[in-house]
Amino acid sequence: SRCCAPSGAAPAMNCRAEVLEVSVEGRQVEEAMLAVLHTVLLHRSTGKFHYKKEGTYSIGTVGTQDVDCDFIDFAYVRVSSEELDRALRKAVGEFKDALRGSGSDGMGQISLEFYQKKKSRWPFSDECIPWELWTIKVNVVNLANEQERQICREKVGEKLCEKIINIVEVMNRHEYLPKMPTQSEVDNVFDTSLKDVQPYLYKISYQITDSLGTSVTTTMRRLIKDTLAL
Amino acid sequence: AMDTDLSSQDRKDLDKFIKFFALKTVQVIVQARLGEKICTRSSSSPTGSDWFNLAIKDIPEVTHEAKKALAGQLPAVGRSMCVEISLKTSEGDSMELEIWCLEMNEKCDKEIKVSYTVYNRLSLLLKSLLAITRVTPAYRLSRKQGHEYVILYRIYFGEVQLSGLGEGFQTVRVGTVGTPVGTITLSCAYRINLAFMSTRQFERTPPIMGIIIDHFVDRPYPSSSPMHPCNYRAGEDNGAVYPSVEDSQEVCTTSFSTSPPSQCVFTVTKAHFQTPPPVVTDTLKVPVMGLAFSHQLSSSRLSYQPTALGVGSADMGYPVLFAGGLNAAHPHQLIGPGKEGGVPPVPSQPAHGTQADQERMCTPLDGVHYSAATPSSSEDTETVSNSSEGKCGSPHDLLETIFIRKVGAFVNKPINQVTMANLDIPFAMFAPKNVELEDNDPMVNPPASPETESPLQGSLHSEGSSGSSTGNTHDDFVMVDFKPAFSKDDILPMDLGTFYREFQNPPQLSSLSIDIGAQSMAEDLDSLPEKLAVHEKNVKEFDAFVETLQ
Numbered sequence: 066s067r068c069c070a071p072s073g074a075a076p077a078m079n080c081r082a083e084v085l086e087v088s089v090e091g092r093q094v095e096e097a098m099l100a101v102l103h104t105v106l107l108h109r110s111t112g113k114f115h116y117k118k119e120g121t122y123s124i125g126t127v128g129t130q131d132v133d134c135d136f137i138d139f140a141y142v143r144v145s146s147e148e149l150d151r152a153l154r155k156a157v158g159e160f161k162d163a164l165r166g167s168g169s170d171g172m173g174q175i176s177l178e179f180y181q182k183k184k185s186r187w188p189f190s191d192e193c194i195p196w197e198l199w200t201i202k203v204n205v206v207n208l209a210n211e212q213e214r215q216i217c218r219e220k221v222g223e224k225l226c227e228k229i230i231n232i233v234e235v236m237n238r239h240e241y242l243p244k245m246p247t248q249s250e251v252d253n254v255f256d257t258s259l260k261d262v263q264p265y266l267y268k269i270s271y272q273i274t275d276s277l278g279t280s281v282t283t284t285m286r287r288l289i290k291d292t293l294a295l
Numbered sequence: 296a297m298d299t300d301l302s303s304q305d306r307k308d309l310d311k312f313i314k315f316f317a318l319k320t321v322q323v324i325v326q327a328r329l330g331e332k333i334c335t336r337s338s339s340s341p342t343g344s345d346w347f348n349l350a351i352k353d354i355p356e357v358t359h360e361a362k363k364a365l366a367g368q369l370p371a372v373g374r375s376m377c378v379e380i381s382l383k384t385s386e387g388d389s390m391e392l393e394i395w396c397l398e399m400n401e402k403c404d405k406e407i408k409v410s411y412t413v414y415n416r417l418s419l420l421l422k423s424l425l426a427i428t429r430v431t432p433a434y435r436l437s438r439k440q441g442h443e444y445v446i447l448y449r450i451y452f453g454e455v456q457l458s459g460l461g462e463g464f465q466t467v468r469v470g471t472v473g474t475p476v477g478t479i480t481l482s483c484a485y486r487i488n489l490a491f492m493s494t495r496q497f498e499r500t501p502p503i504m505g506i507i508i509d510h511f512v513d514r515p516y517p518s519s520s521p522m523h524p525c526n527y528r529a530g531e532d533n534g535a536v537y538p539s540v541e542d543s544q545e546v547c548t549t550s551f552s553t554s555p556p557s558q559c560v561f562t563v564t565k566a567h568f569q570t571p572p573p574v575v576t577d578t579l580k581v582p583v584m585g586l587a588f589s590h591q592l593s594s595s596r597l598s599y600q601p602t603a604l605g606v607g608s609a610d611m612g613y614p615v616l617f618a619g620g621l622n623a624a625h626p627h628q629l630i631g632p633g634k635e636g637g638v639p640p641v642p643s644q645p646a647h648g649t650q651a652d653q654e655r656m657c658t659p660l661d662g663v664h665y666s667a668a669t670p671s672s673s674e675d676t677e678t679v680s681n682s683s684e685g686k687c688g689s690p691h692d693l694l695e696t697i698f699i700r701k702v703g704a705f706v707n708k709p710i711n712q713v714t715m716a717n718l719d720i721p722f723a724m725f726a727p728k729n730v731e732l733e734d735n736d737p738m739v740n741p742p743a744s745p746e747t748e749s750p751l752q753g754s755l756h757s758e759g760s761s762g763s764s765t766g767n768t769h770d771d772f773v774m775v776d777f778k779p780a781f782s783k784d785d786i787l788p789m790d791l792g793t794f795y796r797e798f799q800n801p802p803q804l805s806s807l808s809i810d811i812g813a814q815s816m817a818e819d820l821d822s823l824p825e826k827l828a829v830h831e832k833n834v835k836e837f838d839a840f841v842e843t844l845q
Contacts, residue, residue: 107422112348113339128335128350129425140434142425145337145350226430230467233423237470239416261337 080195083235085228086202089137090217091171094164094203096134097225098157101201102177102269103132103143104229106153108236109179109197110144110264114255116248127262138222141229146262156269163273164205171205173273179265181243182253196241301475305409309474312409313369315346316417317376317397320424320481321361321450322351324378324395327428328437328446347418357448364450370399372477377456379449380433382440389447391459392433393485398455400480404473416472420481423470431467431485460486 089097112125128145143150160175177199183192208214243265246254255263301309326333335350345351361376370376375398383389407413428434437446457464469481830837 104426107426108419112337112341115341123341124348125339125341126337126345126348126350128337130334131332131429133332140429142429145335229426229430233426233469236419236423261339
């Protein structure tokens, strides 16, 4: 069920927020974003829970796989889940298109937010309480020649290595994580819709800075588009 | 179990987790250097064999090598598991690229739930390891291996050796997990100047023999410390004990806050014959006339770690370092008997070539009766506690002194406030009673002055210490590797460390030496009646003075 304020709202006060910045060439956007998002989700996904009697549960197994980038000298590890990969690719694809779109000057950001659901009574919709927010700020650069592109491949690869280390540092702080839920609560904490793994509830949103210098959120854009289409 | 706070089931679980964590760590690292892309499947139905809920394959040779290196032990303070990754060219030149270190420090998290939180955090740490193994320079090198070079691994256990990484190596921390017995840390030190691969930097190593191309075994490693089982009994040499100073400090701090007053019970017993007194002292230069020391910490958590005995003195809150030279037949017991690392026994007799058995080892903690238990007939068996004046006699008579120090406090009072029975000390019933404690408190009865001053970090052999000892009786001194707080990470000796080391053992205050101390105290006591008389005479003046203040 839908819930929450439109994406782009400021995180709650006790929500952990991390910001990463990268400058990439247009064709590197997708791989760079996937690398970061997959690395975060690797740490924020568990195996599927199987609840048993007396409130105990067992946890499935998470597989992993290496991914090589084509446009960046870089490789990363992601969770072995096609569903999850598809979901991320879809979001990142939209982001890339928006960045390339006419209104954009090549700057934008994509956010991965982890939240918990708090059920409310009708007529109120459920509340979403974010507990961790990752924001990747992207700056798309245009390169003139092949030599520059080659250097960019390497440089962006190195930058991404740094980002991975940063992400791991944050993960190692062992700060707030939602309590392991009972069976009745599990959907308020985890996304149980996938077959093979169970990430914490998350949502991805993005913002593009258009040529007017204002930030336009995805929701707003859709609204405008829909309105104009009438 | 000595560790009353950790149930034995939890303890077993924890050990198992750590063991398998170590094995999986090795698998992840080695597999990340094979030069292939790794892919494992997720499975929603849990299988029993997927440790930490992660699908990590077990390459049998790698497990075998890891188990061989660990030899049944677990990472502990000073005993780290290291995976060394190196590159070897087709000409036979090789170069170390990375050292992955799985270490344990003494910072314990007693509150943490073993079967749940620790397990999940270890799982998270493995995921971090998966991620980090792809971002160090050696990953890309390993993906291109095969023609001109191969990537090799070596597993060793003991002290981390980073000297092969060249100058300016970098470290990246993968993560840490706190447990009730210590904090597990996983990090990688890696060479950065890979571009510069001149032959000067390579060592010639003997050709690999009959091994699968991507790993090798048995590179001779001369300085490996001998391995010890977790419940370490100092039957072997003690060279491998490497507690770190700041960790000792932390340990004392944490134990201090959560448990009843941390006490370092330091029992010294004397040999009953001509064995000369070695001197290992704490920084107060308490002489150790005896040859056998035991060190018992009231915090049961600390007693798990055989190597938890830090350097330093009880007075400043460090667990007391001790060692003693017995004759070669009896290396003293650093920690004792095979319970899970529990209380170090006090060898009752460094004696006659025979090792006192365990029960007797414990008895001497009872100060009063100790001497009775000794077979020696020498008059030296008189203990301090039995001495009528409650003072020490001459140094050579000092047979047994029990120093109990409140961590961080020089006050001698607290001893009376705490009865041994209340303390969570194993074998508390053998601890001396309150009455004797004060007599034994060196603050009240300063101990005999030491024969020499022997810096703790100095040579641990007899030449360095009291000088009057014979031969190899001092091979049981404990060598301590200093890792000063706030100094840069693990391995390199820093100036701070040198400073620390040098100033760690100041000479004993002369006022604490028995003769001067006893003398001045005697004088003080003698002069008391006189002083009192004078004051009485002047009482009117004092009263008048007081009036003016009101």
